[in-house]
Amino acid sequence: MSDTWIIETTDLRKSYGAFEAVRGLHLRVPGGSIYGFLGPNGAGKTTTLKILLGMARPTSGRAQVFGLAADMPESSVEIRTRTGFVSEDRDLYDFMTVGETIRFTAAFYPRWRADLEQRYLRSFDLPLDRKVKALSRGMRTKLALLLALCRSAELLVLDEPTSGLDPAVTEEVLQALVAHVAREEMTIFFSSHQIAEVDQIADRVAIVRRGQAVVAGTLDDLREQFRRIQLVFDGEAPAPAFRSPGVARVRRQGRVLSVFASTGTEQILEEARALRPVSVDVLPVTLKEIFLETVTAED
Numbered sequence: 001m002s003d004t005w006i007i008e009t010t011d012l013r014k015s016y017g018a019f020e021a022v023r024g025l026h027l028r029v030p031g032g033s034i035y036g037f038l039g040p041n042g043a044g045k046t047t048t049l050k051i052l053l054g055m056a057r058p059t060s061g062r063a064q065v066f067g068l069a070a071d072m073p074e075s076s077v078e079i080r081t082r083t084g085f086v087s088e089d090r091d092l093y094d095f096m097t098v099g100e101t102i103r104f105t106a107a108f109y110p111r112w113r114a115d116l117e118q119r120y121l122r123s124f125d126l127p128l129d130r131k132v133k134a135l136s137r138g139m140r141t142k143l144a145l146l147l148a149l150c151r152s153a154e155l156l157v158l159d160e161p162t163s164g165l166d167p168a169v170t171e172e173v174l175q176a177l178v179a180h181v182a183r184e185e186m187t188i189f190f191s192s193h194q195i196a197e198v199d200q201i202a203d204r205v206a207i208v209r210r211g212q213a214v215v216a217g218t219l220d221d222l223r224e225q226f227r228r229i230q231l232v233f234d235g236e237a238p239a240p241a242f243r244s245p246g247v248a249r250v251r252r253q254g255r256v257l258s259v260f261a262s263t264g265t266e267q268i269l270e271e272a273r274a275l276r277p278v279s280v281d282v283l284p285v286t287l288k289e290i291f292l293e294t295v296t297a298e299d
Contacts, residue, residue: 004031005064006155006187007052012061013211014047021047023211024061029189029204034181036202037191040295044211045191046088049159052189053080065155084148088160090140094133098126098143102150111152120146123176138169145173149180158190162197174201199287209295219287226285229259229268231277238275244268249293260285260293 007029014022022044029035039045050056051063054076066082068075092101106112121128124142135143141161148156161177162170177188178201192198198205199219206216215222226248231237237257242250246263257277261268265282272280285293 005029006031006033006066007035007189008062008064009048009052010062012048012051012063013059014044014051014056015059021211022051022058025208025211025213027206027213027216029187031187032181032185033204034177034188034202035190036198036205037189037208038193038195038198038205038291039191039208040193043208043295045208046159047211048208049085049157049191053083053085053157082153083155083157084151084153085157086141086144086148086159086161088163090137090144092132092140092144094131096132097129098132098135099128101132101143102128102147105147106150109151113150113152116150117146120149120176124172137164138166141165141169141173145176149176154186156186156188156190158188160192161190162192162194170197177201195288195291205287207291207294214294215290222287222290223284225262226290227261227265228283228285228289229261229265229272230281230283231257231259231272231275232279233257233275233277240271240275242268242271244271260289 005028007027009025009027012022012025013020025044025048037045037048047056051058052065052070054070057071063070065079068079070076070079096104102117124146126139126143126146132140132143162173165173174197180186181188202219204218205222206213208214233255235255237252237255239252242259244264244267246261246265247259247268248262249260251258259268259272269280269282
């Protein structure tokens with residue numbers, strides 16, 4: 001994997017009147033990665049994608065793609081030329097057939113890959129003579145993905161790529177993305193609120209909450225970094241005020257006290273043992289648990 005940052009944002013902000021959709025976002029997406037941009041609806045994911053593609057201007061801060069300023073007109077044109085984008089709406093011309101859509105799009109890209117076109121026509125089982133308006137949502141997604149993958153793009157940006165798809169089509173799309181990155185030199189940056197899908201294909205992830213990245217890193221590092229410390233007591237669990245750094249969330253339920261920790265597990269354990277629990281367990285956590293604990297944290 002390249003050490004080059006394909007996408008980099010620094011203190012990125014975007015406001016719509018009094019509403020701040022993106023508020024101080026810091027991101028670094030390395031070349032060759034499949035990067036999941038994970039967050040609940042309204043977290044600022046789509047706004048961020050629009051800024052990166054020059055479709056919206058930031059209020060302040062910096063956004064660069066391929067080392068180019070995303071808010072500069074000439075740079076943003078180059079960014080879009082080198083990027084394939086699939087929006088959540090799967091914007092396509094309904095009056096065209098699948099074949100006409102492909103030929104129309106290919107005409108704009110001198111480096112169009114006819115070999116990939118044929119490969120994805122076969123693997124996606126796309127009917128060339130069918131009108132786009134007659135396609136199912138799954139077929140529309142596959143067609144939009146074909147158009148993005150065949151243009152020799154260096155970066156693929158996807159906004160909720162599996163939204164509204166059935167499980168079979170979702171799996172087909174995800175496997176196609178993984179296989180494409182394995183064969184071609186490409187970086188994928190995709191927004192989603194589907195935790196299982198990010199967990200399945202991403203090697204890096206940023207969890208965003210209210211326009212900020214609250215967690216970012218490789219999936220392996222995140223799984224290693226976070227732990228749940230579970231204490232069981234003879235009677236009702238106490239309500240301690242932990243002083244150790246890294247305590248992200250403390251929950252009490254009957255005899256059980258659960259501490260969700262991001263760092264400093266050993267220090268937290270020292271404090272926990274001083275409470276004289278009957279048992280202490282340090283448990284690994286899933287991406288789903290990390291997501292739920294960080295996006296629902298109190299301000």
